[in-house]
């Protein structure tokens with residue numbers, strides 16, 4: 001009898017140590033009911049009439065970089081989900097990072113292999129190669145296909161959009177940006193101001209992984225939340 005009770009205790013300890021944590025990690029693998037749709041490739045609208053409109057989706061482009069890990073830590077601290085739109089050509093310097101982003105519950109999006117302006121490219125087989133090479137890398141790293149595609153510079157045409165759809169991805173541009181590619185955003189006020197002066201319901205917000213972006217990210221997330229906005233999990237978005 002004593003042995004039986006001892007064994008039961010051990011089983012419960014193992015459940016708490018291994019089984020429960022295993023089910024709560026990997027957020028992107030848990031089924032989340034889609035509650036938002038993308039409107040005109042760039043903003044989010046609730047599927048339900050009375051759904052919360054005051055939401056924001058954070059998207060982070062052009063990684064992975066040496067600063068990705070620090071960004072993950074800040075996002076985790078705030079409980080904020082995001083899509084990392086990656087370029088496969090940036091993977092070679094840090095081959096574990098895409099896997100890490102995915103493991104930490106973030107979504108990986110396709111942003112082409114080498115950040116090619118697809119609309120300017122005349123050779124369609126080159127366009128296909130840029131997209132598909134990145135698709136393969138994401139699948140290799142995460143075991144899943146990317147759900148969303150972001151064209152570099154936001155540039156695409158109908159032919160490109162149809163191709164992206166035929167590859168099982170949904171086009172996603174943005175409706176607001178920190179404009180952190182501009183040198184003056186190294187100034188905190190300018191950086192935060194670029195976002196807050198344009199903040200709106202259903203915004204898809206674009207940031208990058210620059211040194212100053214990481215430096216102001218904590219403040220940015222706090223400021224957005226203080227305005228009453230909720231960051232949504234990318235898994236809540238309907239795909240086409």
Ligand SMILES: [Zn+2]
Pocket residue numbers: 061062111115152153
């Ligand atoms: Zn980009």
